[in-house]
Structures are given as structure tokens and as C-alpha cells.
Amino acid sequence: MAxxxxxxxxSFYKAIADMNEKQIGKLLKGICEYAYSGKEFVTKDxxxxxxxxxxxxxxxxxxxxxxxxxxxxxxFIAMVKETAEGEVRFTAELGEQTCSLERAIGxxxxxxxxxxxxx
Numbered sequence: 001m002a003x004x005x006x007x008x009x010x011s012f013y014k015a016i017a018d019m020n021e022k023q024i025g026k027l028l029k030g031i032c033e034y035a036y037s038g039k040e041f042v043t044k045d046x047x048x049x050x051x052x053x054x055x056x057x058x059x060x061x062x063x064x065x066x067x068x069x070x071x072x073x074x075x076f077i078a079m080v081k082e083t084a085e086g087e088v089r090f091t092a093e094l095g096e097q098t099c100s101l102e103r104a105i106g107x108x109x110x111x112x113x114x115x116x117x118x119x
Contacts, residue, residue, distance in 0.1 A: 006035045006059055015051040027051055035059055 012031075016024050027048050030041030034056060041052045 004036055006031075007062060009058060011058065012055050015054055019047065019051070023048055027055075031055055031059075 016027060019027070023045065026043065026045075027041070030043070030048075030052055033039040034041055034052075041048075041056075043049050043052070
């Protein structure tokens with residue numbers, strides 16, 4: 001299993017810039033515990049709580065994007081096999097589906113165009 005990591009963004013630095021070292025240490029520990037084990041950071045310090053909320057939102061967004069990206073690795077069509085009925089069976093993002101060759105090609109074309117638009 002690959003080692004987990006997260007990006008420490010410039011906005012995180014700006015959120016901690018005016019904190020003292022003790023606050024930064026507590027917050028960094030809380031961020032790591034959240035990022036690596038999902039444990040929520042609890043504090044009575046309003047400054048730390050606000051900074052954590054900002055950072056948690058960014059971490060959650062990055063994680064969601066990474067999960068979508070991971071699902072897309074390896075291409076859209078992983079396997080193509082013709083069935084006895086003359087249809088093509090392929091594995092796509094949404095699971096295994098059976099369809100005609102024309103539909104498989106059309107689906108792959110739409111997916112490729114969506115990737116081009118995002119880039």
C-alpha cells in the first residue's frame with residue numbers, strides 16, 4: 001500500500017501565519033490525525049477551530065478529487081470481449097456492461113471528449 005500524503009497549501013500557511021508555535025503544533029497534529037485516520041480535531045481555541053475547518057474542507061475536496069482520479073486510471077475501457085450473440089462486453093467506470101460495438105465506441109468517444117473539455 002502506498003504511503004498516504006496530503007498537500008500543504010499556501011492557504012494553510014496563511015491560516016497559521018499569526019499563530020504561536022504551540023498553536024501551530026496542536027493544529028498540525030490535528031490535521032495529520034484527520035488526514036490519516038479521519039479523527040476530528042476538537043479544540044476550545046476559536047482560532048485553531050476556524051483554521052482547522054478551512055483546512056479540513058480543502059483536504060476533503062482533495063480527497064474526493066483523488067478518488068475520482070483513481071477510478072479513471074488505466075483508461076476508460078479496460079477489457080473488450082465479443083459474446084456469442086455478437087455483442088461486445090467491456091468494463092467501464094460504472095461497472096461491467098454488455099452492449100453493441102457501436103455503443104461501446106460511442107461511450108468511449110463521449111468519455112474522451114469529456115476529458116478533453118476538462119483539460
